[in-house]
Amino acid sequence: MLHALYFCRGIRYLSKYCPQRYAMIGEMLCKEQHDIVLLQEVWSEKDYLFLKKKLASCHPHSHYFRSGVIGSGLAIFSKHRIRDTFLYRYSLNGYPYMAHHGDWFGGKAVGMAILNLGSLTANVYVTHLHAEYSREKDSYLPHRVVQAWELQQFIRHTSAGADVVIVGGDLNMHPQDLGNRLLRAYTGLQDSYLKTAKFDGCENGMTLIADNPFISKKELVPFEKGIRIDYILFKGSTKAEVHCDSMCTTKGSVPNHPFPYSDHEALTAELRLEPHTPAETGSDRKLKNKDSTTGKLAELVDIVTEARTEVKVGLHCAERMRYTAARTGVMGLALLFLELVIAAVPYLALGAEQPFPRTSFYLLAVLCFAILLTTSMLYIFYTMELKSLQGAEDQMRLGIGSLQEKLKGFCLAQLHNPSGRPPEVQEPGAFEPEE
């Protein structure tokens, strides 16, 4: 059984040649006949409806995920019936006042669609994480780490009933970045670029390349040639194995067109699903590679610990910002109080003249109110950010505890019973690397 999967990024809002590029994407998708198409950055519903109409015959089933102010930009098109969908909005996603970055308004999220591929149930996820605007001074790193944490939680907890798991998305993380390691190690998802039997595309599987006319070369520094930040990940189950037979990317330009489809290169993976016969399934497979499981558990503990440290850095930063907002607010309040005292002078000392020019007086009052309003909104926002960061940190601490407990169980079992299976309580569950 063979299933092709396509994953392509949509187009930035207000970007160049938008209608032409959607027409190009629609044509190409019609021609290539992928089973599943995952799109990001389809910010406008009109563009989604355009594609829906264009792909009505080859991809009769589709879903557009809505979130935030202009988002989530995520869409899925499928040849196979979409049985159910669910959307998880990340608790942290940048700052509304960083309007020039715009991520907050995009309402970043992960969308899930459940499809029937023959007799198999496939959970397909599409996501888009917060962008990295500076590699050296990445102030959004804690937010992206929390997003990766929530992504792995969402996938892990919702995919227990799935026979096949497929994740496609712009993770905005390099292959060895913390969030990426966290996601792969916790869920056991495989990177199709690393697992493919055949690859045809940009050097090192890069998806953001210097040759693309829609990106500025400055964004890529210090990676002049490009970076790999878009992924197709997959995982099988006891009911089916998944293999990546081939993978390819677009290579910047498109033949017979003056510009490429998007600012990112599109990824295509051909995944082969091998259903197990009932006799093959069962717990036998789970017992294989016990040593490697122990090693992986230990590695996972390290990764989660690293992520927790990063979240703590974010916590300190958010606390400092909230403190600054509170202090500025108090100053605004003091200034307002001072003004009221000055205003009261003529009334208290009858006959005394107003010691303050009227216009400046009013302007100052307005300034005080503006400061108070802004700082209270910022205070509320930072409190919410703090809550989310603390929540993620708590969950990570709990996760590390569970993993260490499991690791201890495995090690004890191996010490006392080198060839047997670990005790019943230590069943894999939260952590299920499928190799």
Add this chain to the structure above:
Amino acid sequence: MLHALYFCRGIRYLSKYCPQRYAMIGEMLCKEQHDIVLLQEVWSEKDYLFLKKKLASCHPHSHYFRSGVIGSGLAIFSKHRIRDTFLYRYSLNGYPYMAHHGDWFGGKAVGMAILNLGSLTANVYVTHLHAEYSREKDSYLPHRVVQAWELQQFIRHTSAGADVVIVGGDLNMHPQDLGNRLLRAYTGLQDSYLKTAKFDGCENGMTLIADNPFISKKELVPFEKGIRIDYILFKGSTKAEVHCDSMCTTKGSVPNHPFPYSDHEALTAELRLEPHTPAETGSDRKLKNKDSTTGKLAELVDIVTEARTEVKVGLHCAERMRYTAARTGVMGLALLFLELVIAAVPYLALGAEQPFPRTSFYLLAVLCFAILLTTSMLYIFYTMELKSLQGAEDQMRLGIGSLQEKLKGFCLAQLHNPSGRPPEVQEPGAFEPEE
């Protein structure tokens, strides 16, 4: 195997006798030795930490879920190890400017904890939905329906790997309210009050009663005696059956204390878990009650359709509000423009006097800016509300489609093969009533 479950509401922020009541709750929980304790409205982390310390010996495992500005207020205490936790924040939860209702600041959510109960895996959910402030004119109804929709989605999609599902919470819905029917019909969860063999507590299982000194009787109109809005729901699986052996509620006053624990009555349910031996499990059970499954599917289609209508009402309302915000914003802009023209008069017609008193001029400008700022924030907020409502409506439409498809499959199978099983494609999955 017998497991007691306790569910108790915390205490409103800044309410009367807060420390005394937490001390009372702590004492009672220590004495009663429940397996699982689910709490809501624990707004302050200090109170959680107080309980954590107090219950350290009887409930060594606990988790506090954080969300929003002062929330989520949800906490779980357990005798059994908490293996994993996950939090889902509802996409809609009232309006920040309705500060006197305060729900928005509470960051309403559903928390999940995965526990090992012996050899069984239990998914325990605790939640708190948006309050109903007026039965006749409930402007939050679409929000609560969307919350119920997201709650059932979250439970359904995350509980595939669970042997036992337990949900406790203040749903702020009467037993036959739309959201409640939606939740129970889609997930197959059982209401322990309706299923219990023995009950001891307030009349009709009421949890918000007129005798409670912390609530005003006006809130209850037109239900003078009280209402039932807090629930313990449960569900078994192919690996275990769950029975509710007994249930009780507190009855307002507490012996030897001048006031009750909380404004809501606490619920206690004793649940008996009966693990199936491997021989009993399998697909046999799923084939029972095929007729009732068809009936339930048809009922579910009706309920989801009703929910969709309610969400559409919310959509129209949000659209109107957004339109009003936009119109007011444009008026503010027009006023500002007019002012600028007036201000330009002395410069254009040299020698002409400023036709406007200075103070009023500045005040008006401030007013314009305030209008512009407020309306743009409202516009953004309503856009996000619209996106969430549209998203829920889309998912409901998809859900209805899937259910109808399934129903058609069942009916066809029954027509052609009255005693056989439905065709393979129509396997229960999205909808699994466990009776």
